[in-house]
């Protein structure tokens with residue numbers, strides 16, 4: 001019962017933020033992409049409930065909103081962790097052994113190709129295409145910070161630093 005109430009409360013808060021975004025965009029179906037971007041900026045992903053809500057609010061078919069959300073690689077339909085490690089999988093980074101970094105992070109965070117977010121929702125590891133900084137290969141972006149000539153040890157240390165900072169905040 002308590003759990004259901006918590007869920008409902010969370011959903012209402014969710015929708016209040018989505019409503020603000022819809023209002024800011026004048027409920028204009030032509031602004032579907034920016035609306036989805038803004039919703040994802042807030043929640044880091046697009047849940048099924050939010051997609052249905054946006055579709056109903058804009059009076060467009062749910063399938064159309066799904067179509068847009070799945071067409072653009074930028075959108076995610078799965079929840080992501082608080083901190084996102086983006087590893088470049090472009091050719092230059094690949095040649096400079098970016099996969100060593102990937103596997104070090106997988107090992108550190110107990111993740112794999114099918115499980116990219118930690119159970120505590122702290123970290124997500126993603127592979128992305130060329131970040132346009134090939135001269136710095138291999139490149140890792142952690143949240144908004146770019147790290148060039150990255151190494152497996154450095155990536156693991158970045159995880160440790162984030163965990164240490166989170167412990168200090170608690």
Ligand code: FES
Nearest residue numbers: 088090093133134
């Ligand atoms: S291949 Fe990694 S930045 Fe271009």
